[in-house]
Amino acid sequence: MDRFPLTRAAALERLERFVPRAGSAYAARRNLVDPQGNHANVSRLSAALRRRLIGEDEVVQSVLAAHRLDKCEKFLAEVFWRTYWKGWLEQRPGVWSAYLADVSAFHPGTMIAEAMAGRTGIDAFDHWARELAATGYLHNWARMQVASIWIFTLGLPWQLGAQWFLEKLVDADPASNTLSWRWVAGLHTPGKTYLADADRIAAMTGGRFRPEGLARVARTPEAASPLPRTPLRTAIALDPALPTLVLLTPEDCSLETVLPDLDVRAVVVADDLAANEWDRMALDDAALRAAAHWQCPVGVANPVAFAALHGCRQVVTGFAPVGPVAAALDALRSRLAANGMVLAEHQRTWDRLCWPHCGKGFFNLKSEIPRLLDQLRPMRSPLSVCLP
Ligand SMILES: Cc1cc2nc3c(=O)[nH]c(=O)nc-3n(C[C@H](O)[C@H](O)[C@H](O)COP(=O)(O)OP(=O)(O)OC[C@H]3O[C@@H](n4cnc5c(N)ncnc54)[C@H](O)[C@@H]3O)c2cc1C
Structure with missing residues (x-):
């Protein structure tokens, strides 16, 4: 389990150890697959990035603090591939x-x-x-x-x-x-x-495998006609003046590092949105950090009832991209509205700036990377300051 960091502290530690290998070593060795399963040529940060225990901005800025851009562009491009897929699907939810x-x-x-x-x-x-x-x-x-x-x-x-x-x-x-x-x-x-x-x-694989009988021709499966691109979804903006319940889902497990100052009265953990034990580990860690940060009650409870109990008028959560959490939040949004509360989603600056460039091919986004990095640079300090 510890090979794939599922707490923020473990993710930051993994990042710190990996940073020296994110430059030319990554470019040269990233595609070598160790049959023993020792994948030291790559970061194995994906489980943490997926749940936003750590942000793409933190990873990229730490790597850029240690390497010149032209030496680490392969690694950065992979991080942007993740962003590209997210932003592309946001614009074709029908897929x-x-x-x-x-x-x-x-x-x-x-x-x-x-x-x-x-x-x-x-x-x-x-x-x-x-x-x-x-x-x-x-x-x-x-x-x-x-x-x-x-x-x-x-x-x-x-x-x-x-x-x-x-x-x-x-x-x-x-x-x-x-x-x-x-x-x-x-x-x-x-x-x-x-x-x-x-x-x-x-x-x-260093000669370990040489499979026989592989297909020599690739025939693309039949598919329905391509779906048109749709505009990016705009979330309801949060209101710093309202008494707030923070909702933690597996889509953003380090909200305390990105939310602005809010009148947070309580935090609720959406345990029912955890797809597996890995999500639960990340949510447990997020709940501990949220409790320490906002010094308020933290519960695993029905968000509508918990918000009412603590006098909250809005529920704030991380922006949920296309997937099961977004579908569940749609249902919650109506239940909250019926009780006079709003569901506001915090969209990270990274997604807000990058996703508009993800609607076509990857190279459209790739050509924007230098400009995006300039815009994203002031977001946070490099890793040494982030480490607990
Ligand atoms: C068929 C297939 C299915 C995949 N399914 C997933 C998935 O469910 N979840 C997932 O996070 N990745 C998926 N990937 C992408 C990629 O394989 C993993 O992100 C990567 O192997 C994670 O290992 P790492 O953290 O060591 O990556 P590193 O090489 O260290 O890369 C750093 C980070 O960049 C991102 N990244 C790297 N390569 C890719 C890529 N090709 N596409 C998108 N993001 C990338 C990841 O967030 C990763 O943590 C899939 C790729 C393929 C070919």
Whole structure:
């Protein structure tokens, strides 16, 4: 469990240790996959970033404090890939609902169960399927091979592969996961598929695997016509004058580091929105920090009743991007309104500035990175000041 930091302190410590390796070492070695599962070439910060135990701005600024931009641009680009997927899905929420509908329409057969159990006879795939089950993590390059073999060699529906990952990954994310599977399948950039290759797998795993019988042709699965881009959702802004209940969800587990001064009367933990024990660990940690920061009661309770109990007029939470938490907050918003309260969402500056550039291809966002970094630089001090 400690290999994937799920408290803010552990994430900051991981970041501090990783920073020296985020420059040329990362650029040179990031795609090498250790078959023993020792993934020291990469940060393994995704579980913490996914839950915002730590912010993208903190990671990027700490890395930039130690490396020249041209030496760490590979690492920064990966962090921006996460932002890109989030911002892209925000502008095509129908892709998520269509994926959910497809998943519930399929009936997984024996072949899918055998693949998920790592019993296909394809050595690398079986190894990584078992690693995923045992640890909840796969190296990015291994994820690409597994998804490609699932779709093109085994001929299985990408949606069920994405669902398998979503249920097992410690960093499971509606945007990064669904859209990466679509990217491998050739559905994100029309005509561009990702085909796994036995020699490349041998090269990246130090010769440990050289799977036989891999597909030599990638045929993009049939898909509905592309959904139009929709405007980014605007959240209700918070009102610093109102007595406030802070709602902690797995979407933002370090709100105390980003919220402005508010009249916070109580904090409630949305334990029912935790998808797994990893979410619960992060929420427990968030609750401890929130209690220390706002010096107020913290509970696991119905937010409407808890807000009323503490005389709150607004509930403030972190902005929930497309996914199950956003869907649950839609229902909560109506219940609060019926009780004369508003649900305000705090959108981080990072998302507000970056997402408008994420509606087309990644390279649109990439070309904006230097300008965005300039705008984002004053947001926080580098890591040395953040560490507890
Ligand atoms: C099929 C498939 C499914 C994926 N599903 C998820 C998912 O559910 N959740 C998730 O967070 N990532 C997902 N990824 C992206 C990527 O594999 C992981 O973010 C990365 O492996 C996490 O390990 P790390 O923290 O050591 O990354 P590092 O290499 O240290 O990168 C630093 C950070 O950048 C971000 N990042 C790195 N690579 C990518 C990428 N290709 N796409 C988006 N963000 C990236 C992550 O937040 C990561 O923590 C998926 C990729 C593929 C190919």
